[in-house]
């Protein structure tokens with residue numbers, strides 16, 4: 433559960449007077465997510481999500497995420513839309529935090545993603561990449577390769593308390609990633625956190641994408657690699673080639689990956705593993721006192737990283753070179 437900052441009912445009711453979305457009927461902290469404080473609001477006009485932005489979101493970046501959601505929706509990508517207050521602003525402050533209200537999106541995220549879900553997310557990711565092509569704002573990815581060593585510094589001294597040898601494992605992998613990270617692949621707007629809990633479905637039909645605070649401009653195929661890691665491993669930690677093939681083929685039907693992008697996927701997936709291993713490790717070692725949050729398991733991403741280190745060819749993802757376009 434993620435509620436780092438509590439909001440008193442009177443403060444919230446007062447806050448809502450600055451919006452034209454009805455009167456507050458009820459609200460509750462949301463039992464999911466780890467990054468920000470989220471509340472489900474019921475007002476006399478409907479259901480909304482209130483987010484108080486926490487540790488990893490800079491206030492200056494809020495216009496990027498909030499206008500991106502509007503930009504994507506105009507181009508047919510289903511995602512929540514920010515509500516404007518009476519001054520016409522999409523961001524505000526509440527309980528000392530930057531705040532925004534977005535509309536509630538119908539659907540549920542898949543607890544056990546199946547092959548159809550993986551195909552759905554591959555297609556939606558490619559459509560999002562295409563729709564973001566003319567988005568005018570730019571935000572560098574603070575959690576790309578140059579951000580990983582500073583993150584590691586926050587956890588290095590205690591890494592071995594989580595698993596013996598973890599410090600040296602990460603240090604060696606960081607050396608490799610920093611030396612070989614690609615700089616010549618196509619870039620654009622990426623979601624950067626498109627995990628199953630950020631993709632809603634009605635049955636097997638994808639109904640929308642949520643949670644854009646990590647969105648930024650970075651390597652497009654890196655977003656694909658993040659999804660391979662997040663969607664294609666089974667609960668027993670094995671990699672499901674059928675799901676990977678479905679995800680990659682569906683992506684490639686909308687936006688074919690180039691040969692260079694395909695060849696880079698194993699390396700990008702190692703980087704994607706490192707990124708989530710590090711944020712999870714830092715969070716696991718630093719749970720704020722009194723916060724309602726269930727930190728995610730960093731070791732899940734150690735296992736994924738070990739798998740990705742051993743990927744020998746695209747066959748391990750269920751495709752042959754240029755297979756994404758088929």
Ligand SMILES: Nc1ncnc2c1ncn2[C@@H]1O[C@H](COP(=O)(O)OP(=O)(O)O)[C@@H](O)[C@H]1O
Pocket residue numbers: 434462464465466467468469470481483512534535536537538629630642643644
């Ligand atoms: N627009 C929305 N419509 C419906 N539910 C939402 C919406 N935004 C967030 N949620 C709910 O809140 C949970 C946490 O939101 P999320 O954005 O993932 O958190 P965080 O800000 O911590 O990353 C989601 O799993 C979902 O249940």
Ligand SMILES: N[C@@H](CCOP(=O)(O)O)C(=O)O
Pocket residue numbers: 464465466467468625627629630643708711712728
């Ligand atoms: N997807 C990340 C956690 C990011 O936050 P969430 O609020 O979308 O759960 C991870 O799994 O480490």
